[in-house]
Every structure is written in structure tokens, then in C-alpha cells.
Amino acid sequence: MGYAQDDMEKANASHMREPLCDIAQCGLPLALEAMGERWSFMILRAAFNGVRHFEDFLEALGIARNILSNRLSRLVEAGILKREHCANDRRRIEYRLTPKGLDLLPAMLALRQWGEKWELGVPANPVMCDSRDGQPIATISIVAHDGRVLTPADLTWRELSELQADPAPAALRKVL
Amino acid sequence: MGYAQDDMEKANASHMREPLCDIAQCGLPLALEAMGERWSFMILRAAFNGVRHFEDFLEALGIARNILSNRLSRLVEAGILKREHCANDRRRIEYRLTPKGLDLLPAMLALRQWGEKWELGVPANPVMCDSRDGQPIATISIVAHDGRVLTPADLTWRELSELQADPAPAALRKVL
DNA sequence: GGTTTTAAGTTGCAACTGGAAACTTAAATA
DNA sequence: TATTTAAGTTTCCAGTTGCAACTTAAAACC
Numbered sequence: 001m002g003y004a005q006d007d008m009e010k011a012n013a014s015h016m017r018e019p020l021c022d023i024a025q026c027g028l029p030l031a032l033e034a035m036g037e038r039w040s041f042m043i044l045r046a047a048f049n050g051v052r053h054f055e056d057f058l059e060a061l062g063i064a065r066n067i068l069s070n071r072l073s074r075l076v077e078a079g080i081l082k083r084e085h086c087a088n089d090r091r092r093i094e095y096r097l098t099p100k101g102l103d104l105l106p107a108m109l110a111l112r113q114w115g116e117k118w119e120l121g122v123p124a125n126p127v128m129c130d131s132r133d134g135q136p137i138a139t140i141s142i143v144a145h146d147g148r149v150l151t152p153a154d155l156t157w158r159e160l161s162e163l164q165a166d167p168a169p170a171a172l173r174k175v176l
Numbered sequence: 177m178g179y180a181q182d183d184m185e186k187a188n189a190s191h192m193r194e195p196l197c198d199i200a201q202c203g204l205p206l207a208l209e210a211m212g213e214r215w216s217f218m219i220l221r222a223a224f225n226g227v228r229h230f231e232d233f234l235e236a237l238g239i240a241r242n243i244l245s246n247r248l249s250r251l252v253e254a255g256i257l258k259r260e261h262c263a264n265d266r267r268r269i270e271y272r273l274t275p276k277g278l279d280l281l282p283a284m285l286a287l288r289q290w291g292e293k294w295e296l297g298v299p300a301n302p303v304m305c306d307s308r309d310g311q312p313i314a315t316i317s318i319v320a321h322d323g324r325v326l327t328p329a330d331l332t333w334r335e336l337s338e339l340q341a342d343p344a345p346a347a348l349r350k351v352l
Numbered sequence: 353g354g355t356t357t358t359a360a361g362t363t364g365c366a367a368c369t370g371g372a373a374a375c376t377t378a379a380a381t382a
Numbered sequence: 383t384a385t386t387t388a389a390g391t392t393t394c395c396a397g398t399t400g401c402a403a404c405t406t407a408a409a410a411c412c
Contacts, residue, residue, distance in 0.1 A: 025296065025300050025301050026221075026288065026291070026296075026300050027287070027288040027289060027290065027291025027292030027293070027295065027296050027300050028217060028218070028221055028284065028287055028288040028291055029218065029291070030291035030292075030295035030296055031287040031288060031290050031291030031295065032214075032217055032218065032287070032291075033295070034291075034295065035287070036214055036217070038208075038212060038399090041204060041208055041212070042204070042205065042208065045202075045204055048328075053359075053360090054359065054360050054361080055358085055359060055360075063400090064399070064400045064401065065360085065361070065362085065400090065401090065402095066361080066362070066363085066399085066400075066401090067398090067399065067400070068361095069360075069361055069362080079294075089358095089359085089408080089409070090407085090408060090409085091358070091359050091360075091407065091408045091409065092358095092359065092360085092408095093359080093360070100294050102328050103290060103293070103294065104290055105318065105328055105331075106286045106290075106316050106317055106318055107283060107286035107287045107290055107316075108204065109318060110282045110283035110286045110316065111203070111204055111207040111208070111211070111283045112202065112203040112204040112207060113203060114203065114207050114279060114280055114282075114283055115202070115203025115204055115205070115206035115207030115208075115210075116203030116206075117203070117279070118255075118276050118279065119203065119206035119207065119209070119210065120201065120202075120203050120206055123336060124201050124202050124203050125201050125335060125336045126333035126334055126335050126336070127333070127334050127335075127336060127339055128331055128332075128333060129331070129332050129333070129334045129339070130320040130321070130324075130326055130330060130331070130332075131330055131331060131332040132320070132330060133320070133321075134332075134334065134339070134342075135320065135321045136321065136334075136339070137318055137319065137320060137321070137326065137331070138319045138320065138321055138323075140282050140283075140286065140316060140317075140318065141282055141316075142281065142282055142285060142313055142316065143313065143314045144306040144308070144309070144311065144313060144314065145306070145311045145312065145313070145314055147314075147323070148306075150306055150313065152224075152278050152281055154306060154307055154308060155281075155304055155305070155306070155307060155313070156304075156305050156306075156307040156310075157302035157303070157304060157305070158302055158303050158305045158310065158312075159301060159302050159303075160299060160301045160302070160303060163303055163305070163310070163312070166310075214370085229388080229389090230388065230389050230390080231387090231388065231389080239371090240370075240371045240372065240373095241371095241372090241373090241389085241390070241391085242370085242371075242372090242390080242391070242392085243369095243370065243371070244390095245389075245390055245391075246370095265379080265380070265387095265388085266378085266379060266380085267378065267379045267380065267387070267388045267389070268379095268387095268388065268389085269388080269389065
């Protein structure tokens with residue numbers, strides 16, 4: 001039993017889809033390598049909403065069984081989900097977010113907020129709130145080390161070496 | 177000339193790929209509808225780095241010409257990029273980020289930071305910095321309305337109606 | 353104990369999407 | 383006018399997706 005998954009992996013390995021940008025020392029291509037597939041974020045969203053079992057993902061997402069199987073395996077391989085047999089019912093498998101998976105929440109909420117603002121147009125329901133005071137969370141934004149909110153015009157790229165040599169240079173080129 | 181793009185659109189329309197989640201009033205599926213394709217974020221990254229012309233995207237990304245053409249068209253359709261003929265050289269077309277596109281920067285940086293932390297393992301080069309003081313930006317995080325940083329355990333979903341009726345209830349269920 | 357049900361995953365097949373390379377179109381330049 | 387450049391299109395083939403039916407193993411039922 002179960003050699004088809006191996007075949008699928010072999011097939012992937014034999015002419016492995018070229019990494020999105022293997023030269024760049026940039027986290028974005030690496031993040032997309034793990035999360036760039038069509039269903040990955042939707043599976044993650046379901047996981048954040050407490051979905052843990054194969055059949056429940058299936059129903060929540062309306063995804064094909066084989067694709068779900070493949071995506072869950074990849075997310076487990078990537079260390080974003082962990083796969084565990086249920087103690088009381090050994091047929092059941094629980095997929096749970098790892099710390100690495102939980103750490104994707106800011107990125108996911110930023111995307112969600114963008115979609116709400118620019119595509120949905122109205123506040124989505126339900127609203128993500130702070131459980132301590134019940135208030136909606138703030139918009140995810142880029143902030144400086146001292147907490148000021150930054151816009152694209154306030155940002156610049158600096159070389160690591162330059163940054164270490166001269167922490168606060170006089171003039172910096174703007175990115176945009 | 178130029179009927180192939182129309183054909184492509186017709187082909188799309190005839191059995192249009194079903195939206196990722198058309199029922200949910202959620203921004204995430206909508207965001208993924210616009211940005212979920214394999215190359216979309218990499219194109220956006222290049223655009224944020226000042227790439228504006230077809231051939232330059234081609235070289236920067238190592239993407240196939242037809243796929244780039246198709247993705248740029250979709251990003252323009254989605255209102256994330258705008259397409260403009262250069263004034264001085266009418267062959268050249270400039271793709272520039274719109275405000276809607278610029279607003280994806282927090283999501284992109286959150287993904288990049290995640291990739292750096294969990295996949296790259298070391299700080300990527302170059303570093304995104306505040307141009308006012310040259311310091312690296314803070315980690316993108318989820319903050320409450322009053323600025324406290326929140327973890328997944330601090331978060332809860334609330335219904336819009338409930339939120340309006342009772343802004344600060346006594347007990348709230350945690351999401352995770 | 354034997355049958356049925358449930359959970360998870362696999363297979364085969366048809367349709368669709370992606371990528372490489374050659375081709376087209378139109379504008380600029382020599 | 384001939385050539386080059388920028389952007390985009392077409393062709394063709396390989397790879398991926400999705401559906402439906404099938405398999406496997408454990409639990410529940412009778």
C-alpha cells in the first residue's frame with residue numbers, strides 16, 4: 001500500500017520545479033516555495049479556524065481529495081503542520097499548526113485585510129478581535145523600531161555590511 | 177493582431193476556475209484570487225524594487241514570456257499594476273504599482289520575514305530600513321487597537337453584530 | 353465473529369495550465 | 383530602407399488539477 005505518494009514525490013524530484021528564485025538571499029521566494037501553491041493559504045486558514053481532520057478540510061474547502069492529500073503532505077514536510085494519529089481513534093489523523101505555521105498568521109491577516117479593503121469593500125464577518133478587550137485588531141502595518149508607522153516612501157534597502165558599519169547615515173535613498 | 181488574449185479570456189470565461197471560496201465573506205480568498213498565482217508575488221517584489229518594463233521583469237525573474245505577459249495582464253486587470261506607454265518611446269510600456277498594489281507591501285514583507293526566519297535562517301540582504309533613521313524595520317506583527325502585540329492565543333473571532341451590540345464582553349473564546 | 357461504516361488516502365483519466373522557443377507586430381534607430 | 387528593440391503571441395509538449403471510483407485499515411454495529 002501507499003506507493004503512489006512515493007511516485008508523486010519521485011516525479012517531483014526528477015524534474016523538480018525550479019525554485020522561484022534560488023540565487024536571491026531573500027525570504028520571499030523561500031516563503032512562496034512553502035506557501036505559494038493555490039490552496040496552501042486556504043488550508044492554513046481552515047487550520048487557524050480549528051479544522052484538523054482530512055474530511056473536515058475537504059468539506060470546508062471544496063478541494064479535490066488527491067490535491068488535499070498532496071497539499072497536507074507538503075505542509076507537513078515544510079513543518080507548517082504536524083500529522084498525529086488520534087489517541088482514541090487510530091483511524092483519525094490530526095493536522096495541527098506548528099509554531100512555524102502559527103507564525104504565518106501576520107502574513108495571512110495582512111492578506112485578508114488587503115482583500116477586505118480592496119476587493120470586498122466592506123468589513124468581513126467575523127472580525128478578528130483581541131480577546132482581552134474584545135476590540136478589533138489594528139490594521140497590519142509596517143512600523144519602525146520605535147513604533148512609528150511607515151509608508152512605502154519611508155523605506156529603503158540597506159546592505160547588511162553598511163548597516164553594521166554605519167547605523168545612522170545622513171542620506172538614504174527611498175525605495176519608491 | 178491581438179486576438180489571442182481575447183481567446184484566452186474567452187477560454188477562461190467558459191469554464192472559469194471556480195473562486196477559491198465564493199461563499200465566505202472573507203478577504204483572504206479574494207486576496208488570493210488576485211495574488212495567489214505562482215508568480216504574482218515575485219512580480220510584485222520586482223515592481224517594488226523599481227522594475228517597470230517587460231524585458232526587465234523577464235530578466236529579473238527568469239519567467240517564461242507568455243506567462244509574464246499573462247500575469248502582468250491579470251495584475252493590471254486586478255488594479256494592482258497600471259500599464260502606461262512611455263512618452264518618449266512608444267514601444268516601451270511601463271508597469272507601475274497603483275495605490276492598491278503599494279498596499280500589498282505589509283503582506284509581502286510579512287511573508288518575506290517569515291521566510292527569512294524559518295527558511296533562510298539568517299537575516300537576508302539587503303535589509304528593509306526606515307529611511308529617516310536608517311534602522312531596520314520592526315517585525316510585522318498583530319497589534320491591538322492600543323498597540324499591544326498579540327499572539328494567536330490572544331485572538332478571537334467576533335460577529336459584526338455582536339461587536340456593535342456589546343463592544344467589550346466579559347468572556348471571549350480563544351481562537352487557538 | 354462477521355458485516356457495515358468511517359477516515360484517510362490512491363488510482364486512472366480527461367481537461368487544463370505552465371514553460372521553452374520560435375514567430376509577429378510596431379516603433380525607433382542607423 | 384534595413385536593422386534593432388520592446389512587447390506580446392503562437393505552437394507544442396510536459397506537468398498539474400480535478401473528478402469519480404477504488405483501496406486500506408480501524409472502529410462500530412448486530
